[in-house]
Amino acid sequence: MAVRAAAHAAEGATAGAVLARRGLPVALGCGTKVVSGFHAFGDEITVLPLMARLAEAGWITALPVVVGKGRPLEFRAWAPGEALVPGRWDIPQPPEGVRVVEPDVVLVPLLAFDRQGYRLGYGGGFYDRTLAALRAQKAITAIGVAFAGQEVQAVPRESFDARLDYVMTERECFRCG
Numbered sequence: 001m002a003v004r005a006a007a008h009a010a011e012g013a014t015a016g017a018v019l020a021r022r023g024l025p026v027a028l029g030c031g032t033k034v035v036s037g038f039h040a041f042g043d044e045i046t047v048l049p050l051m052a053r054l055a056e057a058g059w060i061t062a063l064p065v066v067v068g069k070g071r072p073l074e075f076r077a078w079a080p081g082e083a084l085v086p087g088r089w090d091i092p093q094p095p096e097g098v099r100v101v102e103p104d105v106v107l108v109p110l111l112a113f114d115r116q117g118y119r120l121g122y123g124g125g126f127y128d129r130t131l132a133a134l135r136a137q138k139a140i141t142a143i144g145v146a147f148a149g150q151e152v153q154a155v156p157r158e159s160f161d162a163r164l165d166y167v168m169t170e171r172e173c174f175r176c177g
């Protein structure tokens with residue numbers, strides 16, 4: 001967390017714009033049209049400029065919602081500029097009653113990542129459960145988003161840890177594995 005805080009202090013003001021200029025490593029096409037981002041919590045890297053660019057390019061954009069302990073996340077359609085309400089941990093989220101969507105691309109926040117595509121989250125397992133549930137239904141792309149300084153040699157992993165397909169940082173985007 002200290003490494004991420006230092007990276008945010010050094011790169012946070014420009015990192016979101018860098019991600020937006022670069023765009024996603026996957027294209028909008030047949031069967032790929034819904035992307036879920038996240039509202040940065042604390043010193044996480046922001047994906048909101050990227051979400052705005054994707055919405056302008058024709059993507060359906062969404063944000064995650066925690067619906068219960070031990071359950072996968074729910075994704076509610078949301079476009080930049082639309083109203084948000086405080087959710088769990090006061091993280092802004094679309095309000096109740098907004099259309100629920102199933103993302104084709106999931107932008108995943110994290111504390112640390114490795115080149116094999118494993119991530120260290122906050123310990124709640126929300127994204128691991130969510131990625132497993134989505135992958136059981138269809139092909140999706142999971143993209144970890146972090147500051148480059150959050151990379152570690154190897155993330156400790158368990159059998160239930162969901163692997164990322166790509167990682168995007170302010171310095172690079174790479175395919176995992």
